[in-house]
Amino acid sequence: MNIEMIRAAARRLEGHARRTPLLSSPFLDEMAGRRVLVKPECLQHTGSFKFRGARNAIAAMDPEARTKGVIAFSSGNHAQGVALAARAFGVPAVILMPADAPALKIANTKALGAEVVLYDRATQDRDEIGAGLAAARGLTLVKPFDDPLVIAGQGTVGLEIAAQAAAMGVTEAQVLVPCGGGGLTAGIALALEANAPAMQVHPVEPEGFDDVKRSLAAGRRLANARQSGSVCDAILTPSAGEITFPLLHRLCGPGLAVPDDEALHAMAAAFSRLKLVIEPGGAVALAAALFHADQIEAETVIVVASGGNVDAPLYRAALERFA
Amino acid sequence: MNIEMIRAAARRLEGHARRTPLLSSPFLDEMAGRRVLVKPECLQHTGSFKFRGARNAIAAMDPEARTKGVIAFSSGNHAQGVALAARAFGVPAVILMPADAPALKIANTKALGAEVVLYDRATQDRDEIGAGLAAARGLTLVKPFDDPLVIAGQGTVGLEIAAQAAAMGVTEAQVLVPCGGGGLTAGIALALEANAPAMQVHPVEPEGFDDVKRSLAAGRRLANARQSGSVCDAILTPSAGEITFPLLHRLCGPGLAVPDDEALHAMAAAFSRLKLVIEPGGAVALAAALFHADQIEAETVIVVASGGNVDAPLYRAALERFA
Numbered sequence: 191m192n193i194e195m196i197r198a199a200a201r202r203l204e205g206h207a208r209r210t211p212l213l214s215s216p217f218l219d220e221m222a223g224r225r226v227l228v229k230p231e232c233l234q235h236t237g238s239f240k241f242r243g244a245r246n247a248i249a250a251m252d253p254e255a256r257t258k259g260v261i262a263f264s265s266g267n268h269a270q271g272v273a274l275a276a277r278a279f280g281v282p283a284v285i286l287m288p289a290d291a292p293a294l295k296i297a298n299t300k301a302l303g304a305e306v307v308l309y310d311r312a313t314q315d316r317d318e319i320g321a322g323l324a325a326a327r328g329l330t331l332v333k334p335f336d337d338p339l340v341i342a343g344q345g346t347v348g349l350e351i352a353a354q355a356a357a358m359g360v361t362e363a364q365v366l367v368p369c370g371g372g373g374l375t376a377g378i379a380l381a382l383e384a385n386a387p388a389m390q391v392h393p394v395e396p397e398g399f400d401d402v403k404r405s406l407a408a409g410r411r412l413a414n415a416r417q418s419g420s421v422c423d424a425i426l427t428p429s430a431g432e433i434t435f436p437l438l439h440r441l442c443g444p445g446l447a448v449p450d451d452e453a454l455h456a457m458a459a460a461f462s463r464l465k466l467v468i469e470p471g472g473a474v475a476l477a478a479a480l481f482h483a484d485q486i487e488a489e490t491v492i493v494v495a496s497g498g499n500v501d502a503p504l505y506r507a508a509l510e511r512f513a
Numbered sequence: 514m515n516i517e518m519i520r521a522a523a524r525r526l527e528g529h530a531r532r533t534p535l536l537s538s539p540f541l542d543e544m545a546g547r548r549v550l551v552k553p554e555c556l557q558h559t560g561s562f563k564f565r566g567a568r569n570a571i572a573a574m575d576p577e578a579r580t581k582g583v584i585a586f587s588s589g590n591h592a593q594g595v596a597l598a599a600r601a602f603g604v605p606a607v608i609l610m611p612a613d614a615p616a617l618k619i620a621n622t623k624a625l626g627a628e629v630v631l632y633d634r635a636t637q638d639r640d641e642i643g644a645g646l647a648a649a650r651g652l653t654l655v656k657p658f659d660d661p662l663v664i665a666g667q668g669t670v671g672l673e674i675a676a677q678a679a680a681m682g683v684t685e686a687q688v689l690v691p692c693g694g695g696g697l698t699a700g701i702a703l704a705l706e707a708n709a710p711a712m713q714v715h716p717v718e719p720e721g722f723d724d725v726k727r728s729l730a731a732g733r734r735l736a737n738a739r740q741s742g743s744v745c746d747a748i749l750t751p752s753a754g755e756i757t758f759p760l761l762h763r764l765c766g767p768g769l770a771v772p773d774d775e776a777l778h779a780m781a782a783a784f785s786r787l788k789l790v791i792e793p794g795g796a797v798a799l800a801a802a803l804f805h806a807d808q809i810e811a812e813t814v815i816v817v818a819s820g821g822n823v824d825a826p827l828y829r830a831a832l833e834r835f836a
Contacts, residue, residue, distance in 0.1 A: 208534065208536075209534075210534070211531065211532075211533070211534060211556065213531075213556065216597075216624075216625065217621075217624065220624075230788075232788040233534065233536065233787075233788055233789075237788050274539075298540075301539075301540065301543075302539065458825070461790055461825065461828070462825070464556075465553075465555040465556055465560050465789060465790040465791075465821030466556075466788060466789070466790065467784055467788040467789065467790060468788075498788030502781070502784065502785070502832040502833070502836035505784070505832065506829045506832050506833060509825040509828065509829050510825070510829060513825035
């Protein structure tokens, strides 16, 4: 896993993934007490950064294997990223989802051309079903984060941050990244190590699900006690990956954790000040910048808004409370 | 008024105005029955395209006159555009607003460094107060649309559309633009006449406030019967300008008009599919693309989302009804 893999990913994604802008607002600067730059991956295809890694992994596959198709386990952003990337190559995508996943997410994934296979979380083993399907049909698994090609795809966000910030005269900054399994955070950290070495990356998690923060402090991979119970569903991962954690440990500064209410408040600030729709899990880094200024030292903080796939009722509730 | 003025504006705005992206979603394509490309000027500084024209006008001023400051009449997007542009040059901005303007808009304009002067709509004459202030303090008026430098600034949106669409292989399209006084629409039409001559521009207005549509059909400037009564407040202008109308008449195809409910529905679609916050007046072009497909012929429709400054209660109501 090295910077050359991220540069190769950038070449594969050129003209396919969006180069999202780097946004700002004087109102956010004032709230945070410093310059805030926001990288809105909610504007990426399928509404999250996940498209980058999925597309890179599928683009790099052996063409013959790719023709048979890909499979992914996901009820969320990764599912949509894999579905759209597979469709672009004209190959089948099978997405294994729990039968109780929101109907809208199932419908959206199907609408992007994927075959959705539902399983019963209580009585069926997802891995077993997936392995059976993959073997029977020759499908290749696209992992959500613990895969070098996926990490490299997400790392292209870091290449863009380095170039866009430099164009604004910014070479030193703390970079806050919403962190689940760590694919996005590790990829960005690798890219910045090479292209913006004076920037320091910090993973941001929901309170109560701060396994990466605790793991970085302990120097070894720890897991979360719970797997649900936060509105930040997109980043509730049991623990960092076997590939991502050593990268996070080598490259990232201390983690930060924010309560759900601050994520919702940050969503409302992004509505008012950036005109961006951010989902709760995608808003934790902005929340840390706005509401934990005392834990940040740099004059400039760069935050990644990693996705925008939020249901309307939750979004309305966030605006009602905080906008 | 010619293309060279728009190119000069682009040079003045380089590094200051944002080059907003050109976005799309397969879900919107399906709703519209054709390819839909969205130019989100809601992501521009101050949340609307108005910053471009204001900044260009102030940048082109005689430096000595500029030092004395500028004045504008506006309770909305133009006010914020002028305030931020003036602040960037370190010169005073006086914004004349009705005393019953929303407190949030007054607060935002002040927060951008402007001096807000309130007047009573019932008893005071805005033009008289403005003329008095301008004379006493040597302020220069920045008009909202009927000024060549303002039109040229807005026209830079058209230069970007031409270049971004060409990079996607699109040279033929119908371009739908939310239209109030016509500064944005005329500027884009002039830019596309030069840089993308196979594109045809159509102004889009709220039903009941379709003076430009009727004026284009009649060949002369007509006015709206009413001045309020639509949620599309940003584009409720009594009539097109003396400078903008001849440009619209020479360059633009028939206008379209959409009911308020369709604008709100388009806002909800932009929330779900683009992760963009669009205000009602900024959503009329997207509404026309999504809900009036029968009035469009081209394989590709490009819509401008001209602003995103919408209050949270109205936005929540739009999502509740249509998301």
